Each structure stands twice: as C-alpha cells, then as structure tokens.
Amino acid sequence: MKRTILAGVVAGALMAFGLVQSAPSPGTTLSVRALRARLMASPQFLGASVVTVRRGARVKVIGTKGSWIRVSYRGRTGWVHRNRLTKKTIRLSSGGTGGGTSRGEAELAGRGFSPKTEASFKAKNPNFDYSQVDMIQRLEVDPASVSRFVQEGQVAGPKKKGGGR
Amino acid sequence: MTSRIARKVAVFGLAALLSLGSLVGCRTIMGLLSGDLSLEDIDKDIRGMRALAHAMSRANQAITPEDEYYLGRAVAVNVLNQHSYRYLEAGQVRRGHLSAGLTNYLFHIGTILVAAAERRPLKGDRTTPLAGYHFIVLNSPEINAFAAPGGYIFITTGILRLARNEDEVAGILAHEMCHVIRGHGINAIHKARWNRVKKIFFSEAAAGVFGDEAAATEFLNAAVSDILKRMVMEGYSQKAEFAADACGMRLLAISGYNSWALYNVIRGMDQRGAGHQRGIYKTHPTPMARMKYLYKITPKWKYPTPPPARYARFRVAMGHLPPPGTARLPRKLTLPRI
Numbered sequence: 001m002k003r004t005i006l007a008g009v010v011a012g013a014l015m016a017f018g019l020v021q022s023a024p025s026p027g028t029t030l031s032v033r034a035l036r037a038r039l040m041a042s043p044q045f046l047g048a049s050v051v052t053v054r055r056g057a058r059v060k061v062i063g064t065k066g067s068w069i070r071v072s073y074r075g076r077t078g079w080v081h082r083n084r085l086t087k088k089t090i091r092l093s094s095g096g097t098g099g100g101t102s103r104g105e106a107e108l109a110g111r112g113f114s115p116k117t118e119a120s121f122k123a124k125n126p127n128f129d130y131s132q133v134d135m136i137q138r139l140e141v142d143p144a145s146v147s148r149f150v151q152e153g154q155v156a157g158p159k160k161k162g163g164g165r
Numbered sequence: 166m167t168s169r170i171a172r173k174v175a176v177f178g179l180a181a182l183l184s185l186g187s188l189v190g191c192r193t194i195m196g197l198l199s200g201d202l203s204l205e206d207i208d209k210d211i212r213g214m215r216a217l218a219h220a221m222s223r224a225n226q227a228i229t230p231e232d233e234y235y236l237g238r239a240v241a242v243n244v245l246n247q248h249s250y251r252y253l254e255a256g257q258v259r260r261g262h263l264s265a266g267l268t269n270y271l272f273h274i275g276t277i278l279v280a281a282a283e284r285r286p287l288k289g290d291r292t293t294p295l296a297g298y299h300f301i302v303l304n305s306p307e308i309n310a311f312a313a314p315g316g317y318i319f320i321t322t323g324i325l326r327l328a329r330n331e332d333e334v335a336g337i338l339a340h341e342m343c344h345v346i347r348g349h350g351i352n353a354i355h356k357a358r359w360n361r362v363k364k365i366f367f368s369e370a371a372a373g374v375f376g377d378e379a380a381a382t383e384f385l386n387a388a389v390s391d392i393l394k395r396m397v398m399e400g401y402s403q404k405a406e407f408a409a410d411a412c413g414m415r416l417l418a419i420s421g422y423n424s425w426a427l428y429n430v431i432r433g434m435d436q437r438g439a440g441h442q443r444g445i446y447k448t449h450p451t452p453m454a455r456m457k458y459l460y461k462i463t464p465k466w467k468y469p470t471p472p473p474a475r476y477a478r479f480r481v482a483m484g485h486l487p488p489p490g491t492a493r494l495p496r497k498l499t500l501p502r503i
Contacts, residue, residue, distance in 0.1 A: 033230070035296045045280035055295070081283060083292045108295075110232030112365040112381045118235050120382040121389075125501050128242040132250055136241070136299050136317075141263050141272045146280075149273045153331065153475035155421040158466035 033086040039078025043068035046147040050078035056090040056106025221289040225348035227366040237315015270482035271300035281420035306492040309444030312341040314350040331479040332426035343412035353395035390500040400448025428459040
C-alpha cells in the first residue's frame with residue numbers, strides 16, 4: 001500500500017512537472033510535426049477550424065491552455081494540440097529525394113526510414129500500388145462536421161447520477 | 166481480491182491527484198471533479214486499467230512517428246493488394262474530400278474516438294500518427310477488421326453487416342485503433358530483427374544521417390513481413406487482444422458512445438458468426454472469452470436511449486454497403502521480398 005501511494009505521488013509530480021516544463025513561453029517559434037494540422041477556433045479537437053497548416057510550417061506561440069497551444073501563422077491565430085508540434089526545426093528538402101517527397105516539401109525522415117527507404121521498398125516490390133495509399137491518406141473530414149455529428153446523435157455518455165445528461 | 170485492487174487503484178489515483186493538486190493548485194482539481202461523471206470517474210470505474218498500465222516497449226520507443234509513417238504505408242499497401250482493393254466511393258476518394266457515404270460515416274465516428282484518445286492518453290500510448298487515422302472498407306465477406314501502424318484501420322463489409330447500430334461500429338473501430346495506440350503492430354516485429362539496426366534506431370542520431378540505407382530497407386521488408394504475419398495470419402497475442410478490448414471500451418466511454426457496445430458487437434459475433442473459421446475467429450480469442458473479460462471490466466452505467474437521428478444515419482450509411490454478391494475473399498497473403 002505504501003508503495004502504491006509513493007508511486008501515485010511520483011506520477012502526480014511528474015505529470016505536473018511535465019506540464020510546466022513543456023509549456024512553451026509566448027514568443028517561441030515551433031514547427032508543425034503532423035502532415036496536416038488544423039488551427040482550431042477554440043482549444044478542442046472537434047469544432048470550427050481557422051486554417052490548415054502543413055508539416056514544417058513555423059508557428060509563433062501566443063499562449064497555452066493545458067495541452068493546447070495558441071499560435072499565430074501568417075496573421076491567423078488558432079489553437080493546436082501539443083502533439084502536432086515540435087520544438088525542432090523541420091528542414092525543407094532541396095531536391096528530388098524520390099518516394100513522394102517533392103522539391104520544397106517538408107522532410108519526413110525518421111531514425112531509420114526515409115523517402116529513400118520507401119523508394120527501395122517499391123523497387124523490390126513493384127506489384128504494390130502506392131497510389132491507393134496516397135489517395136487514402138489524403139482523405140479527411142472537417143472537425144466542424146464531426147462536431148455537428150456529435151450533437152445530432154447526442155453522443156454524450158451515460159446518464160448523470162440522478163438525472164439525464 | 167477485486168476489492169483490494171480497486172482500493173489500490175483508488176489510493177493511487179487519489180495520491181496522484183493530491184500531489185498534482187498541490188503543485189498546480191487545487192482549483193483545477195476541484196474543477197475536474199465537479200461534474201457528476203468526470204473523466205476521472207471513467208478510469209476509476211474501469212477495472213481493466215491494470216492490463217494497460219505498462220510502460221512503452223523498447224521497440225515502441227525506437228520507432229518514431231516518422232518511422233511509423235513509412236512502416237504503416239508499407240503494411241497498408243500489402244493489405245490493399247491482398248484484397249484487390251477498389252475504392253468504395255471512388256469519386257470522393259479522388260477528390261480527397263468526404264461528404265457522404267459509408268467511408269465518410271466511419272471517418273466521423275473514428276474522429277470522435279481519436280479525440281477521446283487524445284483527450285485522455287494513457288501511459289505508453291503512441292501519439293496520433295502523423296497523417297492521422299484512415300478508415301478503409303474492404304469488400305470482403307470475412308468477418309474481420311485489422312489495424313496497421315500509421316493509423317490504417319481496415320474493416321470488412323462482412324463485419325459491418327454484423328453491427329446493429331452506430332455504437333457497435335464505434336466499438337469495432339475503437340478496438341482496432343487501440344492496436345495502433347498501444348503499439349501492438351510495432352511489438353510484433355521479431356526481436357532478432359533489431360540486432361542489425363540497433364545503431365540506427367536506438368541512438369539519438371539526427372534523422373536521415375545514419376548512412377546505412379541497405380540495412381534500413383532490409384529492416385523495413387522484414388518488419389512488414391512480421392507485422393503482416395501477426396496482423397492477418399496469426400493475430401496479435403491474446404494479451405494484446407484483451408488489452409485492445411479494455412482500451413477500446415475505455416475509448417467508447419470517454420467519447421460518449423455506449424461503453425457496452427464492444428461487448429454487444431462481440432456477442433453478435435458469437436451468436437451470428439457460428440461456423441466461421443476465418444478472419445477474427447481465427448486470429449482472436451473466442452468471442453465468449455472476450456465477452457467474459459469485457460463483462461468484468463465494463464462499468465455498469467446507464468445510458469439514455471440514443472435519439473432516432475443516430476439510428477437513422479446508421480441505416481443510411483449501411484445502405485451504402487455494396488451488394489453482398491460483390492464481396493470477394495482476400496487472396497493468400499504474399500509477404501514482401503526480403
């Protein structure tokens with residue numbers, strides 16, 4: 001029991017520490033890590049968005065609220081979830097690296113895999129049709145439409161104790 | 166025994182909250198707790214949390230979201246090839262913008278679940294894939310669904326026909342998304358494969374400068390084979406399947422869908438899938454074992470009857486299912502060349 005309490009205290013401290021430490025201060029510049037990130041009108045996943053920004057875009061921090069960061073990008077401001085951003089600068093590739101990354105696009109390379117790896121994989125397996133994956137990857141829905149979908153279907157959880165929700 | 170564990174979980178949660186409260190101010194904590202049924206209550210009521218309370222495996226730490234992107238694409242292209250994939254709603258897919266139909270419906274439900282997972286991540290969860298989640302309908306009579314790293318969720322028309330309402334569709338998607346969130350695909354990469362690429366993946370070297378391209382390509386081939394074998398042929402481990410059930414049920418609870426929906430759809434598999442030998446029946450624990458587990462961990466909450474609109478849109482979406490006669494079984498899986 002003692003150990004459980006101690007672990008809980010440590011977990012709580014870490015959570016708080018993480019929050020304080022990783023909240024970027026206003027004025028800092030961050031990069032978009034996700035392929036596409038929507039700047040939301042308010043700090044939530046579903047609802048109206050202001051603009052969509054692409055990987056590598058540099059955004060300026062205005063403020064934070066929990067895991068959400070209020071940023072400005074080319075004169076527009078909105079909220080982005082922390083997971084979509086990175087402190088690292090993402091380079092723009094300077095030439096044809098193959099594998100779908102065209103000139104001027106933000107580089108997408110991990111520790112081991114890069115557009116080059118994908119190009120060699122394609123060469124080894126010529127029967128695989130990557131164009132289908134590319135098309136599927138482009139599909140997305142508007143979070144404002146999903147927000148209406150939630151309201152229309154009243155996807156709102158269980159009843160409150162002693163009353164409906 | 167159960168009450169001891171419940172007490173432990175409660176004490177752990179309380180201690181974590183108290184220490185957090187002392188650091189960030191008690192008002193925040195009181196705010197979190199002021200609702201009748203807060204997100205904290207959800208985790209307190211779910212008794213399967215222990216199954217999910219493990220740290221991220223080394224393999225999962227080594228694969229960055231950027232690496233997962235390429236890994237996922239390579240696995241997805243194999244699955245599409247195996248199913249001789251044809252776009253179900255070709256016009257929309259080509260425009261890249263979903264406006265109506267079955268895929269659009271799945272994306273709406275899926276996006277609600279993604280938001281739930283991100284709102285309340287668990288220790289060891291992978292972050293949302295860089296390109297988000299993709300929901301793909303395979304026109305196959307097999308009762309099956311699977312998930313590849315990088316957020317590719319495949320769902321057959323066979324399993325969709327089993328679902329009786331929107332919440333049950335959400336249950337299937339939530340279980341599959343949890344395989345991605347908990348990194349089960351990445352964990353399926355055989356341990357021996359890592360030896361040759363240790364220096365690449367387990368060091369903090371800047372991306373793209375490792376220099377050993379041949380080793381990286383060979384590793385991608387091998388990793389894709391390992392994942393496909395587990396995902397399509399053998400199934401993830403029993404432990405991973407139960408973990409995905411617990412995590413999936415939790416996602417339903419957080420999202421506002423009925424947390425019993427996963428139990429209900431598995432019961433449907435048990436009752437109406439008798440005699441099936443393929444797909445989920447081959448790769449997953451028996452429906453009965455999964456039902457027993459979910460019955461134990463799903464909170465006994467009361468849900469209001471969903472409005473007619475939720476059922477109506479489910480009927481409309483299911484109306485877009487292609488005629489049963491057009492469904493084709495997948496080809497035998499050919500693994501990529503190593």
